[in-house]
Amino acid sequence: MTSSKTSPALSRRRFLGAATAAGAGLAAAGSARAEAPKPDPLITDVQDWNRYLGEGVDKRPYGTPSRFEKHVVRRDVSWLTASPESSVNFTPLHELDGIITPSGLCFERHHGGIADIDPASHRLMIHGLVDKPLVFTMEDIKRMPRENRVHFLECAANSGMEWRGAQLNGCQFTHGMVHNVMYTGVPLRVLLAEAGLKPNAKWLMLEGADASGMNRSLPVEKALDDVLIAFAMNGEALRPEQGYPLRAVIPGWEGNLWVKWLRRIEVGDMPWQAREETSKYTDLLADGRSRRFTFFMDAKSVVTNPSPQAPLKHKGSNVLSGLAWSGRGTIKRVDVTLDGGRNWQHARIDGPVLEKSLTRFYVDFDWNGQPLLIQSRAMDSTGYVQPTKEELRKIRGTNSIYHNNGIQTWHVKANGETENVEIG
Amino acid sequence: MTSSKTSPALSRRRFLGAATAAGAGLAAAGSARAEAPKPDPLITDVQDWNRYLGEGVDKRPYGTPSRFEKHVVRRDVSWLTASPESSVNFTPLHELDGIITPSGLCFERHHGGIADIDPASHRLMIHGLVDKPLVFTMEDIKRMPRENRVHFLECAANSGMEWRGAQLNGCQFTHGMVHNVMYTGVPLRVLLAEAGLKPNAKWLMLEGADASGMNRSLPVEKALDDVLIAFAMNGEALRPEQGYPLRAVIPGWEGNLWVKWLRRIEVGDMPWQAREETSKYTDLLADGRSRRFTFFMDAKSVVTNPSPQAPLKHKGSNVLSGLAWSGRGTIKRVDVTLDGGRNWQHARIDGPVLEKSLTRFYVDFDWNGQPLLIQSRAMDSTGYVQPTKEELRKIRGTNSIYHNNGIQTWHVKANGETENVEIG
Numbered sequence: 001m002t003s004s005k006t007s008p009a010l011s012r013r014r015f016l017g018a019a020t021a022a023g024a025g026l027a028a029a030g031s032a033r034a035e036a037p038k039p040d041p042l043i044t045d046v047q048d049w050n051r052y053l054g055e056g057v058d059k060r061p062y063g064t065p066s067r068f069e070k071h072v073v074r075r076d077v078s079w080l081t082a083s084p085e086s087s088v089n090f091t092p093l094h095e096l097d098g099i100i101t102p103s104g105l106c107f108e109r110h111h112g113g114i115a116d117i118d119p120a121s122h123r124l125m126i127h128g129l130v131d132k133p134l135v136f137t138m139e140d141i142k143r144m145p146r147e148n149r150v151h152f153l154e155c156a157a158n159s160g161m162e163w164r165g166a167q168l169n170g171c172q173f174t175h176g177m178v179h180n181v182m183y184t185g186v187p188l189r190v191l192l193a194e195a196g197l198k199p200n201a202k203w204l205m206l207e208g209a210d211a212s213g214m215n216r217s218l219p220v221e222k223a224l225d226d227v228l229i230a231f232a233m234n235g236e237a238l239r240p241e242q243g244y245p246l247r248a249v250i251p252g253w254e255g256n257l258w259v260k261w262l263r264r265i266e267v268g269d270m271p272w273q274a275r276e277e278t279s280k281y282t283d284l285l286a287d288g289r290s291r292r293f294t295f296f297m298d299a300k301s302v303v304t305n306p307s308p309q310a311p312l313k314h315k316g317s318n319v320l321s322g323l324a325w326s327g328r329g330t331i332k333r334v335d336v337t338l339d340g341g342r343n344w345q346h347a348r349i350d351g352p353v354l355e356k357s358l359t360r361f362y363v364d365f366d367w368n369g370q371p372l373l374i375q376s377r378a379m380d381s382t383g384y385v386q387p388t389k390e391e392l393r394k395i396r397g398t399n400s401i402y403h404n405n406g407i408q409t410w411h412v413k414a415n416g417e418t419e420n421v422e423i424g
Numbered sequence: 425m426t427s428s429k430t431s432p433a434l435s436r437r438r439f440l441g442a443a444t445a446a447g448a449g450l451a452a453a454g455s456a457r458a459e460a461p462k463p464d465p466l467i468t469d470v471q472d473w474n475r476y477l478g479e480g481v482d483k484r485p486y487g488t489p490s491r492f493e494k495h496v497v498r499r500d501v502s503w504l505t506a507s508p509e510s511s512v513n514f515t516p517l518h519e520l521d522g523i524i525t526p527s528g529l530c531f532e533r534h535h536g537g538i539a540d541i542d543p544a545s546h547r548l549m550i551h552g553l554v555d556k557p558l559v560f561t562m563e564d565i566k567r568m569p570r571e572n573r574v575h576f577l578e579c580a581a582n583s584g585m586e587w588r589g590a591q592l593n594g595c596q597f598t599h600g601m602v603h604n605v606m607y608t609g610v611p612l613r614v615l616l617a618e619a620g621l622k623p624n625a626k627w628l629m630l631e632g633a634d635a636s637g638m639n640r641s642l643p644v645e646k647a648l649d650d651v652l653i654a655f656a657m658n659g660e661a662l663r664p665e666q667g668y669p670l671r672a673v674i675p676g677w678e679g680n681l682w683v684k685w686l687r688r689i690e691v692g693d694m695p696w697q698a699r700e701e702t703s704k705y706t707d708l709l710a711d712g713r714s715r716r717f718t719f720f721m722d723a724k725s726v727v728t729n730p731s732p733q734a735p736l737k738h739k740g741s742n743v744l745s746g747l748a749w750s751g752r753g754t755i756k757r758v759d760v761t762l763d764g765g766r767n768w769q770h771a772r773i774d775g776p777v778l779e780k781s782l783t784r785f786y787v788d789f790d791w792n793g794q795p796l797l798i799q800s801r802a803m804d805s806t807g808y809v810q811p812t813k814e815e816l817r818k819i820r821g822t823n824s825i826y827h828n829n830g831i832q833t834w835h836v837k838a839n840g841e842t843e844n845v846e847i848g
Contacts, residue, residue, distance in 0.1 A: 047545065049685070053635045054537030056508025057665075061497030062489065063528035066668045068543055069661050073485030084480025096659045097608040098572040100524060104487035105660065113478030119492055121471060143741045145788045148522040148775030182775070184521040211477045234658065235520045236529065237493050241481075244490045261473070317567045351572030351606070352776060364569045 071095075074105055075172060085113035086212075088155070090176030093302070093323065094310040099150070099180055099351055099358045103234050106179035108241045109155055112211030115261040119237075119245035122209065124191075124229070128267035131196030138231065138245050144186045147228060149251070150357045152325045154178040154297045156254035156281055159408070160401030162389065166409075166420040170309040174408060174420060175302040178325070180358035183249050185230030188223045188265075197267060205272045206248050209263035216257045217271035218250065222295070226251050229262065252327030252356040253295040254402075256281050286397030297327035299386050300405035301334055301361075301378035312367055312416035320363040322347070326380035331359040333379040338365065340373030340409070340423050347376065372412035373423060389422065495519075498529055499596060509537035510636075512579070514600030517726070517747065518734040523574070523604055523775055523782045527658050530603035532665045533579055536635030539685040543661075543669035546633065548615075548653070552691035555620030562655065562669050568610045571652060573675070574781045576749045578602040578721045580678035580705055583832070584825030586813065590833075590844040594733040598832060598844060599726040602749070604782035607673045609654030612647045612689075621691060629696045630672050633687035640681050641695035642674065646719075650675045653686065676751030676780040677719040678826075680705050710821030721751035723810050724829035725758055725785075725802035736791055736840035744787040746771070750804035755783040757803040762789065764797030764833070764847050771800065796836035797847060813846065 065072065076089035091107040108114075119138045127133035155177035161167040168174050197220065204223050207215040218227070228249040231238060238244040243260030250257045256276055271277065271293070283291040301324035306312045320338075324331045334347040347361035361376070378386045389406030396403075411421040489496065500513035515531040532538075543562045551557035579601035585591040592598045621644065628647050631639040642651070652673040655662060662668040667684030674681045680700055695701065695717065707715040725748035730736045744762075748755045758771040771785035785800070802810045813830030820827075835845040 047541070047633065049539035049541050050633050050635060050637065050687075053507075053509045054534070054539050055664075056502060056537055057498075057500045057511045057513040057532045057534060058502045058508040060528075060665070061499070061513075063498075063530070063532075063663050063665055065486065066661060066664045067540070068668075072660060074481075074487075075485070076481045078480060078482045083477075084482040085477045087481045089481040089485075097570070097656045098606045098659050100606045100659045102527065102658055102660045104484075106487070108481045108487075110478070110481060113480055115473035115478050116491070117471075117473050139737065143738060143743055145772075146521070146743060146774075146786065148784055150776070182522045182524045209471065209474050211474060213474065232521045234526055235522050235524045236496060236526045237490060239487050240479075240490045241484070241487055244492075263474075313563065314567060319567055319570060348569075350570075352574070352778070354776070360572055362570065 072105070074107060086111050088177065090172045091179050092172050093176055093178075093304045094171050094307050096304070097321065097360070099323075099360050100234065101179035101181055103181065103236070103239050103242070106181065106239070106242060107155070107177050109177065109255070110210070110212075110241070111214050114241050115208070115210040116240060117209060117245055117261060122245050122263070124246060124262060124265070126191060126195045126265045126267070129198040129201040129269065130192075130267050131198065132194075134195050136191070141186055141229065141231060141246070144190055146184055146186050148182055148184050149228065149249075150180060150182045150352070150354050151249060151251045152178055152180045152356060152358045153255045153258055154325070156256055156294070156297070156402040159404040159406070162406065162408075163393070163401060163404050164398050166422045169420050171302050171304050171307040171408070172309060177255070178323075178358070180325075181233045182235065183228055183230040184232035185228035185249060188227040188229055188248075191229060192223060192267075195267075200269045201267045202269045203267075203271050205266040205268065205274070206257070206259040206262060207264040207266070208243075208259045209261040214259060214276065215272065215274045216259060216276055217274060218257060222250065222253070252297060254281065254297055257295065281402060283396060283402050284399035286399065291396075294403055297325075298403070298405045299326035299328070299331070299378045299380040299384050300324070301376040301386060302408050303336070303374050303376050303410060306374070306412055306416075306418045307410055308418050308420055311418045312412055315367050315369050318365055318367050320365055320374070322361050322376050324359045324361060324376070324378035325357065326378065326382075326384070327356060328384065329381035330355055331378055332381050334361040335377045335379075336361075336363045337375050338372045341375060344377070369414055371414055373421070374410045374412060375407050377407055496529070498531060510535050512601065514596045515603050516596050517600050517602075517728045518595050518731050520728070521745065521784070523747075523778075523784050524658065525603035525605055527605065527660070527663050527666070530605065530663070530666060531579070531601050533601065533679070534634070534636075534665070535638050538665045539632070539634040540664060541633060541669060541685060546669050546687070548670060548686060548689070550615060550619045550689045550691070553622040553625040553693065554616075554691050555622065558619050560615070565610055565653065565655060565670070568614055570608055570610050572606055572608050573652065573673075574604060574606045574776075574778050575673060575675045576602055576604045576780060576782045577679045577682055578724075578749070580680055580718070580721070580826040583828040583830070586830070586832075587817070587822045587825060587828050590846045593844050595726050595728050595731040595832070596733060601679070602747075602782070604749075605657045606659065607652055607654040608656035609652035609673060612651040612653050612672075615653060616647060616691075619691075624693045625691045626693045627691075627695050629688075629690040629692060629698070630681070630683040630686060631688040631690070632667075632683045633685040638683060638700065639696065639698045640683060640700055641698060641717075642681060646674065646677070676721060678705065678721055681719065705826060707820060707826050708823035710823065718827055721749075722827070722829045723750035723752070723755070723802045723804040723808050724748070725800040725810060726832050727760070727798050727800050727834060730798070730836055730840075730842045731834055732842050732844055735842045736836055739791055739793050742789055742791050744789055744798065746785050746800050748783045748785060748800070748802035749781065750802065750806075750808070751780055752808065753805035754779055755802055756805050758783075758785040759801045759803075760785075760787045761799050762796045765799060768801070793838055795838055796834075797845070798834045798836060799831050801831055
C-alpha cells in the first residue's frame, strides 16, 4: 500500500482562494510543529455516521430525501387565492440542478383540487367529428406504440406578477411555475388515427376528470404534430397532482393546455370558447383588445443561483447557474451579464440540449465583493432573442399577467444578499 | 360550438382489435335503439373525483405517488443476507418506462446501512501522492465547475444468480440492480488538479463515510477521464441511500466503485487490495484463478415487459418494452426474438440515446395467444454483441456471481403467464 502520510502544513487550493480558510485547512493531526493550525474536529473526529450502522434496505421501499433537505419544497400561495383547491405552488428552482425536475417538486396548479383517480375505472373518450367514437381504458392505451420525450411545462402566468415591476423576492416565485420531466405516452395522432378524423375536423376540446372539468381547445395541426397522451413521468406513473393516470403533453405550449386527468377529447370545427380561453389565458392589451389563443411559450431564461433565496456566501470562485427554454425549438445560446448589461459573455451550456426542454447553463466566475446586476438572455434555434421587460411592455402594456418572458435582473449586494430589481 | 353528438353504435378501433370489448365500447346513453349495447357505468356515471373537490396545493410540499401505485416499490432480500444493513433491494424495472429511474426507486446496496450525514459537517479529503493535500467542504465543492450527465449504475452482481441457470422469477430480481439518473457534480480531474498529482500517482483509493468505511481502488486514467464527484441526482440533492451528500460517479464501471458518502480520496502508486476487490468483486474462474479489477460493465439488455411480474393480459396489439446499456459507449442496436432465436427483428429505440446510459427499446407486436420465448440482444458502439449465457459460461465457468451480461429468456405461456427459463 502506498504511503498515506500527508503534509502537516495548512494548504490552500488555487481554485477557491483564501475565502474558504475555515473549511479548506487540512488538520495537522499528530504534527509536532508549534505553529500547526488548530485541528478541525470535523476532520479529526470520527462522526456518528461512521461509528454506527445506518438504516437497512428494508426500511424505505420508496425512498425520500434526506432530513437535511426539508427546506427544498414547493411553496404555495393559498393565502392569495380563493381556496387551496384552486391555487398554485412553485418549483424551488434555486435548489435544483441539471434539467430534470424531481416529480415531487414539480409545481402544481389546480382548479378543483387533485382528482384521486382509480386507474382501473378511468376512461378516455374520443368523439365528435370522427368516423368511430372510441373509449379507451388505461390498459388499452398502454398497448399502443409509445414515445419518450423530455419537455418543459410552463404556466402562461409564470413571471406574471413582474409585468408591473419587480415584485417577488425569489426565483421560486418569479419563475417557479415551470418544470421539466421525461414523459412516456402515446402520440395523440395515433389515437386520432384509430378514431378517424372527419375532413372538417379542425379543433379538439380536451377535458379533465377533476372537479372543475377543466377544458381547453387545441388546433388539430398541433394534435397531429407532437402531442403525447402521457401516462408516465420521470420513469414512473404520473403523479396525482400532475394528472394521474393520464394527461396531455403539448410541447412548447402554455401549461394550461396540458389537461390533466384527461377523460375526453371532442373533435370539432371551431374552438370551444371555454372559460380558460376567454375570461382567462387571454392577454389584455393597453387599448382594451385581447390577444387570444397565445399558445407558444417564447424563449426565456432565469439565473437560479445566485438569486434572492440563494445569496452569494463566498468571495472568489463561484458558480452562476440558470435555466433557459423555448417553446419553439432548442436553446442555441445564453448570454449573461454581471454588470447590468454593459458586458455580456456566453454562458456554458451543459448537459443534454433537447427540443422544448429546460436547458442548463453556467458561468464560472470570481467575485471580489462588488455589487452585481445579473441578467441572462436566451436565444433559441429560430434566432429569437429573449426581450427585456420594457420591450415587452411597449408592445403589450401591463394589463396582462400572461406570457412574460422578459429578462430578469438580480441585484447582488456587497454582503452577498440578492434582491429582485429592475434596471432601465 | 361544434356538435358533440356521437354515434350510438358500438365501435371498435382497428388498433386494439376485438380483445378489448369490455373497455372499448362507447356507451349508448340516450339511444333509443333496442339493440344498443349495455351502457358502461364507468362512462355514464359521474365518478367521485369529478364530483368533489380534491386535495389542494398546500397539502404536499414534496409530492408522493398515487395510492394506487403502492405496489411499485423496491423489494429487498434481507432474509437472504446477514442483516438488512448489509443487504440489497431491487429496482422495479417492470413497472418503469423511459430511461430515468425515479430516485425513490433506485436499488440500494449497503455494507453498513445508510449513513445519515449532516452536509454542514461533511468533508472530502484528497491526500497521498499530491502536491497539496486538501479538504473540501460541501460549499467548496459547489463553487467549482460542474457538469450534468445521465449514467447507468449497475451492480457487478446484477443477474449473478443466473450464472447457474434460471433462478428468479421477475426482472426486478434478475436485473433490478441497475438504475439510471442525471447526475450533477464536479469532474474529479478538476479536484485532482487543485491538489496536483505527483508523477508517480497511478491509483486512487476512494473511501466512504458510512459505518463500513467502504473503499475501492481506481486507476488514475479513469479518474482523469469521466469520473464525477456528484452532489445531485435527477435535479435534487443525492438521496441518503445513494450517498448524500457526495458520491463518486464512475461511468460504465461496476457499481461497487461508485463510493457513496465519499469522504476521502488517497492517491497512491498501486491498488489498495481492499476487501471489496480481493475477497469480493473478483471473478472466480473454473480453474481456480480469479479475474480481478474487472471494471467494465459490458453491453447488456433485458425485456422488462412482458416479464414474470408483468404477464401478457390481452391478445392482439401489445407493447414489448426493454432496456439496453453498455459501459463502453452508446447502444447502437437491439435485436428481439419472440420465438427463442429462430427469427430476430430490430427493436425500435426511443428517447435519448446517451453515453453509458440506459436506453429504452420497444417492439410493437400482435399476440395471437401462442407461447413465446422472448430474448433481447444489445449491440454497442464498439460493435460488441451481448453474448448468450452459455457463451459466457464456456469462458468463465459458473463460480462467479459477477459480470453476467448474458441474454435473458422469458417464456410467455398461452395464458399470458411469463416465467424465467433457459433454452439451449
